[in-house]
Amino acid sequence: MTHEKLAAQLAPNLALLAALGEMANITRAAELLAVPQPTLSRRLAALGETLGAPLTAPHGRGIRLTRAGELLADAASDAVARLESGVRRVLEEVEPSSGHVVLGFLHLLGRSLVPSLLRDYRATHPGTRFTLVQGSRQNMLDRLRDGELDLALLAPTPADPAFESCVLSEQEILLSVPSAHPLASRDEVTIAELADEEFVLLEPGYGLRQITDALCAQAGFEPKIAFEGQESDTVRGLVAAGLGVALLPHFEPGFPAGVVEVPITPRASRSIGLVWRAAEPLPPAVAAFRAHTTRR
Structure with a gap:
């Protein structure tokens, strides 16, 4: 069987594989997916037979992922994340005014800069919902890289090709x-x-x-x-x-x-800028907030 056909057979089980990779436990993965544990176990066994290699192995009173299982779980997690991002973009295309922006920023910027930016933006986009995340510069960059943040207000902006940025002010x-x-x-x-x-x-x-x-x-x-x-x-x-x-x-x-x-x-001074992942399409609400903030 070609890898394309195998991938097509595995596609309906992406959520299962991603959950198993996240929880590393069949019982908790079954609870997360709201399916009976025996059903999940049978599906895993069937996937192993299809691939010609088991995805799990006994480990004490539980199970562990085999190397094949780990590889598939990692790939499934990436695929599910991309699918969720795509669904989000589609929903916001239908109703962009009710979008969601996850914004990270340094603690110090929460005193005046962030409130003023959000106040100005919400004056014309009252339906947009924001999740605000604070932390150190490195923590914000790590979370931005991992897709946990849409945008981040940082100082200084990173000299890293994985990110793009626009300087907003100097302090x-x-x-x-x-x-x-x-x-x-x-x-x-x-x-x-x-x-x-x-x-x-x-x-x-x-x-x-x-x-x-x-x-x-x-x-x-x-x-x-x-x-x-x-x-x-x-x-x-x-x-x-x-x-x-x-x-x-x-x-x-x-x-x-x-x-x-x-x-x-x-x-001495530091540059405060808005940062986002390079070469990656943004959901409409995120793109609108970026455009408003950077005047791009």
């Missing part, structure tokens, strides 16, 4: 120090002057952490780490408590309590 990076710190009264500060300071940093994987490490390296030192956090508001709170200094964008709106922002020299 100047400033030194944040406690209000009683000796540097708080300065008009500007060089990065080299911070060599003996203790830093409050975002964890590795965050764009601001990469910028801080790079600026300090250019000045000839590694930052002394007092604390690491996952949100810029937490970092600012630790700075306000006198526990270190930090390199952060301007606080919006207004000014942070207990923290003074001092310009650094040489000047």
Whole structure:
């Protein structure tokens, strides 16, 4: 039998194979698909006979996927994901105003940029539904690559051919120090002057952490780490408590309590941009939001 004919016979069982690959357990896969376990077991056995190789093997009190089963489950998961994407695009072609956008963004951008973008867009597209996901820059890129996000607002934008992006704005990076710190009264500060300071940093994987490490390296030192956090508001709170200094964008709106922002020299900034997967068609609602945001 040719591989085309085999594929045609396997096609009706894509959801079964994908569920088994995800759950690695026949009972849970059957529950996920809402079919009796004996039915699922018989279908798996029949698929194995068709292929000439078993898809599962006994493992303790349960089963495990064979190598053939793993290969088919991986392929089925990819195929189901593409089918779901296609169904979504079709439904949104029929009714684009009621589409769904999954938008990822850095924690800091949730303070003003994201709310303003969504407010402006929903004024003309009130039926569009958004799922908002926050995380580190690397986490957002990973989830975007895996198809868990449609778009992501990141800083800086990635230099990776797997993604396309459009820069929306530039943010100047400033030194944040406690209000009683000796540097708080300065008009500007060089990065080299911070060599003996203790830093409050975002964890590795965050764009601001990469910028801080790079600026300090250019000045000839590694930052002394007092604390690491996952949100810029937490970092600012630790700075306000006198526990270190930090390199952060301007606080919006207004000014942070207990923290003074001092310009650094040489000047540094970061680009904020909208990012999406390259060479991949977007569902209509996602494409409309991208066009609105980037004015493309």
